[in-house]
Amino acid sequence: MTTQPNSSASQSIFQEASQFIAGGVVSLNRKVSPNIVFKKGKGSKIFDIDDKEYIDYHAGFAPYLLGHNYSPINDAVIEILNQEWSLIGSGTNALELELASLVCKAVPSLELIQVTNTGSEATAHAIRLSRAYTGREDIILAVGGYNGWHNEVSRAVMPSLAQLGPRVCPGEYPFVQMSAGIPENTKRRVHLVNYNDLASIKYLMKRFPIACVLAEPVLQNVGVVLPQEGYLKGLIDVCEKNGTVCIFDEVKTGFRSALGGYQSVAGVKPHLSVFGKAIANGYPLGIVGGKKEIMELFDSPDPEKRVLIAGTYNAHPVNAAAAIATLKILNNPAIYSSIHQTSKRLYSGLTQIFKEKGIPIVLSNNASAYCVYFTEKTPVDLHDILENVDFAFDLKYRKALIAKGVYHIPIACKQGSVSYAHSDADIDKTLEITRDVLQEI
Numbered sequence: 001m002t003t004q005p006n007s008s009a010s011q012s013i014f015q016e017a018s019q020f021i022a023g024g025v026v027s028l029n030r031k032v033s034p035n036i037v038f039k040k041g042k043g044s045k046i047f048d049i050d051d052k053e054y055i056d057y058h059a060g061f062a063p064y065l066l067g068h069n070y071s072p073i074n075d076a077v078i079e080i081l082n083q084e085w086s087l088i089g090s091g092t093n094a095l096e097l098e099l100a101s102l103v104c105k106a107v108p109s110l111e112l113i114q115v116t117n118t119g120s121e122a123t124a125h126a127i128r129l130s131r132a133y134t135g136r137e138d139i140i141l142a143v144g145g146y147n148g149w150h151n152e153v154s155r156a157v158m159p160s161l162a163q164l165g166p167r168v169c170p171g172e173y174p175f176v177q178m179s180a181g182i183p184e185n186t187k188r189r190v191h192l193v194n195y196n197d198l199a200s201i202k203y204l205m206k207r208f209p210i211a212c213v214l215a216e217p218v219l220q221n222v223g224v225v226l227p228q229e230g231y232l233k234g235l236i237d238v239c240e241k242n243g244t245v246c247i248f249d250e251v252k253t254g255f256r257s258a259l260g261g262y263q264s265v266a267g268v269k270p271h272l273s274v275f276g277k278a279i280a281n282g283y284p285l286g287i288v289g290g291k292k293e294i295m296e297l298f299d300s301p302d303p304e305k306r307v308l309i310a311g312t313y314n315a316h317p318v319n320a321a322a323a324i325a326t327l328k329i330l331n332n333p334a335i336y337s338s339i340h341q342t343s344k345r346l347y348s349g350l351t352q353i354f355k356e357k358g359i360p361i362v363l364s365n366n367a368s369a370y371c372v373y374f375t376e377k378t379p380v381d382l383h384d385i386l387e388n389v390d391f392a393f394d395l396k397y398r399k400a401l402i403a404k405g406v407y408h409i410p411i412a413c414k415q416g417s418v419s420y421a422h423s424d425a426d427i428d429k430t431l432e433i434t435r436d437v438l439q440e441i
């Protein structure tokens, strides 16, 4: 991939890093153009190696709901280190207990949980649990969704229309791989349907032994695509009728939409759920949890039925302390209403500016997560995005914002994230810069 470092300082670090890191960047979805080398983040701002300041809406791919280096979270981590908490790796501890009880209280569908380091680990465990529970092997995922990097879920998030083929309903789409090295047999077990398309899920359930539907309740890796009326409840009902496990992937939506996850907003209870990102405000922690009778398979007395969960670093005290502190802070509804107020200020300002400029957009949002789509049609699935959105203009817009100090990841249709740290002044400055940018491009 060609990347243009934005300054000579960025360029020299990138070039040197390329001698030691495959691709020059850790986690290659971070390899973007302009290829800026950043050095720190505080509150709503991030700073690059040349000390240039940006108002940040990328939020490290969304975990920073309270802002970068939010002091109460860092203080909780420092306190745990000062108390000489360590990763003992034997038995349970009081931190795990506190974390688990806070998570189960926050999300009523969670009767039991387990803790991982990342969202990807949590989705892998959820899929394996569903297979063990049902004795079936096939799974259903959404095109335009992202559920991590492991084999089963590594389909392209944004394939081209040519790769995906025209809209089919009912029916399924090819597994367009995002990674080489996935066994054919694994791909055959994965069925892809459009988001908001219950008919295709029913169609597949008649033809294949479906262990689970792993669904993001709001499609938030291709912007923000909201569920249609009745879709999420319908999904759970269809799964229940078919003996299939309904798993909500709330890695993006959980804790950012509301303390109880998007499921609490929709008023539904999936069988299993997966969380990550905002739960620990930037520290690495994932959760898999849900119905007791499924979760108990992790500790089944029958070795034939037992599902493995293990991980040297699971619930590391540093990450557990960060998650506990985050959950306690988020337990105050005033925090959410403040973030929502700030988000609303941004959304209404942006809507007004685009209207003034005569540029048709759809500003789609789920609480503090939003996306400006350059189209007139509100997307309900990936086909709507691929068929209607002006990707080239989106990218130009993002790069022009970055040049003026407003950071969105320079990839078309990626979610923007507002945090508790964003002030009205940040929003007003963002709006002013947006106005300038639209004058230029």
Ligand SMILES: Cc1ncc(COP(=O)(O)O)c(C=O)c1O
Residues within 6 Å of the ligand: 061, 117, 118, 119, 120, 121, 123, 146, 147, 148, 149, 216, 221, 249, 250, 251, 252, 276, 277
């Ligand atoms: C919806 C969703 N699920 C799972 C994941 C994977 O989480 P992680 O990157 O922590 O492995 C992500 C990451 O972006 C995600 O957005």
